[in-house]
Amino acid sequence: MEVPPRPELFDFHGVSMTKYFTGNWENVQNFKARPDDILIATYPKAGTTWVSYILDLMYFGQTLPERQATVPLNERVPFLEITAPFVKSGKELADTLPTSPRLIKTHLPVQFVPKSFWEQNSRIVYVARNAKDEAVSFFHFDRMNKIEPEPGDWSSYLQRFMEGKMVFGSWYDHVTGWWEKKQSHSKLHYMLYEDLAEDTGREIDRLCSFLGLSLSADEKDRVREKVHFDKMKNDHMNNFSSVKIMDFKISPFMRKGKVGDWKNHFTVAQNEQFDEHYKKKMMKSTLQFRTEI
Numbered sequence: 001m002e003v004p005p006r007p008e009l010f011d012f013h014g015v016s017m018t019k020y021f022t023g024n025w026e027n028v029q030n031f032k033a034r035p036d037d038i039l040i041a042t043y044p045k046a047g048t049t050w051v052s053y054i055l056d057l058m059y060f061g062q063t064l065p066e067r068q069a070t071v072p073l074n075e076r077v078p079f080l081e082i083t084a085p086f087v088k089s090g091k092e093l094a095d096t097l098p099t100s101p102r103l104i105k106t107h108l109p110v111q112f113v114p115k116s117f118w119e120q121n122s123r124i125v126y127v128a129r130n131a132k133d134e135a136v137s138f139f140h141f142d143r144m145n146k147i148e149p150e151p152g153d154w155s156s157y158l159q160r161f162m163e164g165k166m167v168f169g170s171w172y173d174h175v176t177g178w179w180e181k182k183q184s185h186s187k188l189h190y191m192l193y194e195d196l197a198e199d200t201g202r203e204i205d206r207l208c209s210f211l212g213l214s215l216s217a218d219e220k221d222r223v224r225e226k227v228h229f230d231k232m233k234n235d236h237m238n239n240f241s242s243v244k245i246m247d248f249k250i251s252p253f254m255r256k257g258k259v260g261d262w263k264n265h266f267t268v269a270q271n272e273q274f275d276e277h278y279k280k281k282m283m284k285s286t287l288q289f290r291t292e293i
């Protein structure tokens, strides 16, 4: 089967989306969450895979090592809303996950999350990343991922990022929407990619206390070592290399894994324009990001 032409973006209840994430909408909205499910929610490219593997190791590193060695991460932690060529339906994978708890990934903005997650009061880990590195990472991802809309050149891509014309909509709305939710929802842990890069061990400790897990110091060290960028990059079960819709010759999924790579992409003029626009968009939010550490 050939990969079909790249999809078009369209407006879906006020959010830019493609058919690959809306095609199974009714079923996704009716997903039956369980109280012990853990939802990993992010805007694309915020460190979803990193945090997914951390949680997977925290829960199952000791008990299910064989599963980790034989089932790729994207099937161990299903992507709830995906329905696309060459990939298994995320909803079906989630429904049939044999683990307990179930770790489930979503990129949905907060208003689109299936209501059963709120009704069941499931725990949610949200990961956010600074907008500049997001834009760069998303650009390279869209170049290599054949089910993403055509990215065009960097400068037009950056404009579209600022306008929110990306799959899953505006980064600004996504991170602030989830941030507002956190103020009233205690089962939501909001983490930042930059904090994780600065001190992975500290963030693992924070996750343990949010999830009520007590890992030994040795177990925590083992998680930290396994999720190091260089380790994950060469780890075929955890680097997306089994996913056919991605062309690693164009750009690998595990690309750079750095805070501040935006400096290699933004021109001085682009940076000034971006900063000015950013201030206006984020004026009302208390959410703060670091663009370097």
Ligand code: A3P
Pocket: 042, 043, 044, 045, 046, 047, 048, 049, 050, 133, 136, 137, 138, 140, 227, 228, 229, 232, 253, 254, 255, 256, 257, 258, 261
């Ligand atoms: P870059 O493109 O900047 O390298 P997601 O999983 O949400 O799609 O995010 C992918 C981004 O997270 C990529 O960023 C990828 O390299 C980075 N990433 C994944 N695993 C990482 C790790 N262990 N350490 C640091 N960055 C990681």
